[in-house]
Amino acid sequence: MTFLSDNWMKIAVALGIGLLIGVERERRKGAGRDRAPAGIRTYAVTALLGALAFELGGIPLLAVVTLSVAGFIALGYFRTRSQRDPGLTSEFVQLLTLLLGALAMREPLLASSLGVTVALLLAARTRIHTFVRKTLTEAELHDALVLAGAALVVLPLMPDRYMGPFNAINPHTLWIIVVLMMAISAGGYIALRLFGPRYGLPVAGLASGFVSSSATIASMGTLAKQRPELMPAAVGGAVLSTVATITQMAIVLGATHPATLAAMAVPLLSAGFMAVAYGAWFFMKALRQKIPETIEMGRAFSFRTALILATTMGAVLLVAAALNAWLGSAGLIAGTAIAGFADTHSPAVSVASLAAGGKLEATQTILPILLAMSTNTATKMILAASNGGSHFALQVIPGLLLTIAAGWLGGLQAMMN
Incomplete structure (x- = not known):
C-alpha cells in the first residue's frame, strides 16, 4: 500500500x-x-x-x-x-x-x-x-502433538507422485486424507466438548459421526436399548451421524480431485439435506427429553484407525485399478461396492484418485461412489438392528433409506446431464 x-x-x-x-x-x-x-x-x-x-x-x-x-x-x-x-x-x-x-x-x-x-x-x-493446565487433558495434548506431527512433519516428506502397480498410489494424497480424517475427527470431538450434553445426543451423534458413523449408530442403538426414554435423541444422533459422513465425503473428494466433488455435488447435497431433515425432526423431539448427565468423550481421534484407513485406501486403490485394467468399468464398480461394506470413504477416495490420475472421467465416478455409499448404508442398517433392537431400527432405517435414495436421485440427475 x-x-x-x-x-x-x-x-x-x-x-x-x-x-x-x-x-x-x-x-x-x-x-x-x-x-x-x-x-x-x-x-x-x-x-x-x-x-x-x-x-x-x-x-x-x-x-x-x-x-x-x-x-x-x-x-x-x-x-x-x-x-x-x-x-x-x-x-x-x-x-x-x-x-x-x-x-x-x-x-x-x-x-x-x-x-x-x-x-x-x-x-x-x-x-x-x-x-493448558486445567482444561486440556494429557490425552488431548498427545493427540494434538500427533496431529501436528502428521501434518507438519510427515506430510511434507511424502512423495507427491503416482507409483506402484498400475501407478495407482500417491503417498502424498493418501497422507492428506489421513490428516484430514484426523483433523475432522478432532473437530467433532471439540464440538462435543464445547456443546456438552445439554443439547442432547443428536449433537453428540453428529460430532461422533466424524469419527465413525457406523460406530455411532451402533453406540446410539445400545444406549437406546438400555435407556428407552432416550430413544428420540438416540435416533436423531444416529441419523445425523450420516450428515458427518457426507460432509467428510465432500472434504476428502475435494482434497483428492475437485472435479469429482463437482460431479458428486448434487448427490451429496440431496443426501445431506434429507439426513438433516430427518435428523432434525428427532432433534426437536429430543429437546423435550431428559438430558443425560454426561457423555463419554473418548479420544479426539484414533491414529491407529487413521493408519488402517490409509492402508485400506491403498489396497482399494490397487484392487480398483487392477479390476479397472482387467475388466474395465464393471470391475471398478464391483470393487468399490464390496469395499463400501467396510468404509465408504476409502473406495470414494480410490475412485477420485483414479480420476485425478486421468484413468476415469469425473462423471464416471458417480456410480461407483453411490454404490459404495449404498453398501455402507446396508452395514449401518445391520448395526442399527443388531445393537438397538427392532424399535430403534424401525426409526433409524427409514432415515438411512431416505438419505441414500435422495443421493441416488441426485446422482441419476447428474449422470443424465
Missing part, C-alpha cells in the same frame, strides 16, 4: 507496535521493589530503536543494537531473579519488539500484524495457562 511507503509512516507503525505491546506489559509490571524494569515507555523506545537502527545502518547496525539491548535485558533479568518466578517472557518480548520495529521499516503491514498477534498472546496469558 502506497501510504505506508513513506519513512515517517513506517516509523509510526514501529512506534504503534511498541506502544501496543508496552501497554499490555505495563499492566503486568507490578509495583514496589519487585516491579519489572520495562514498561510502556521502554517498549516504545525499543521499537523505535530497532526502526532507526535498521534505517540508518541496515543489518550490521541492527545486530550491534540487538546485542546491546540483549545485554541490558540480561542485567534487568538478574535484578529480578530473586523473585519466586521471574520468567523470561518480558525479556524475549522486548527483543522481539526491537526486531518488529526494524521489520516495520521493510514490511510495515507484516510487522503490525505480528505486533497485534504478540499483544493478543500476552493479554490472553491467564486464559492460555488455564486452558
Whole structure:
C-alpha cells in the first residue's frame, strides 16, 4: 500500500507496535521493589530503536543494537531473579519488539500484524495457562502433538507422485486424507466438548459421526436399548451421524480431485439435506427429553484407525485399478461396492484418485461412489438392528433409506446431464 511507503509512516507503525505491546506489559509490571524494569515507555523506545537502527545502518547496525539491548535485558533479568518466578517472557518480548520495529521499516503491514498477534498472546496469558493446565487433558495434548506431527512433519516428506502397480498410489494424497480424517475427527470431538450434553445426543451423534458413523449408530442403538426414554435423541444422533459422513465425503473428494466433488455435488447435497431433515425432526423431539448427565468423550481421534484407513485406501486403490485394467468399468464398480461394506470413504477416495490420475472421467465416478455409499448404508442398517433392537431400527432405517435414495436421485440427475 502506497501510504505506508513513506519513512515517517513506517516509523509510526514501529512506534504503534511498541506502544501496543508496552501497554499490555505495563499492566503486568507490578509495583514496589519487585516491579519489572520495562514498561510502556521502554517498549516504545525499543521499537523505535530497532526502526532507526535498521534505517540508518541496515543489518550490521541492527545486530550491534540487538546485542546491546540483549545485554541490558540480561542485567534487568538478574535484578529480578530473586523473585519466586521471574520468567523470561518480558525479556524475549522486548527483543522481539526491537526486531518488529526494524521489520516495520521493510514490511510495515507484516510487522503490525505480528505486533497485534504478540499483544493478543500476552493479554490472553491467564486464559492460555488455564486452558493448558486445567482444561486440556494429557490425552488431548498427545493427540494434538500427533496431529501436528502428521501434518507438519510427515506430510511434507511424502512423495507427491503416482507409483506402484498400475501407478495407482500417491503417498502424498493418501497422507492428506489421513490428516484430514484426523483433523475432522478432532473437530467433532471439540464440538462435543464445547456443546456438552445439554443439547442432547443428536449433537453428540453428529460430532461422533466424524469419527465413525457406523460406530455411532451402533453406540446410539445400545444406549437406546438400555435407556428407552432416550430413544428420540438416540435416533436423531444416529441419523445425523450420516450428515458427518457426507460432509467428510465432500472434504476428502475435494482434497483428492475437485472435479469429482463437482460431479458428486448434487448427490451429496440431496443426501445431506434429507439426513438433516430427518435428523432434525428427532432433534426437536429430543429437546423435550431428559438430558443425560454426561457423555463419554473418548479420544479426539484414533491414529491407529487413521493408519488402517490409509492402508485400506491403498489396497482399494490397487484392487480398483487392477479390476479397472482387467475388466474395465464393471470391475471398478464391483470393487468399490464390496469395499463400501467396510468404509465408504476409502473406495470414494480410490475412485477420485483414479480420476485425478486421468484413468476415469469425473462423471464416471458417480456410480461407483453411490454404490459404495449404498453398501455402507446396508452395514449401518445391520448395526442399527443388531445393537438397538427392532424399535430403534424401525426409526433409524427409514432415515438411512431416505438419505441414500435422495443421493441416488441426485446422482441419476447428474449422470443424465
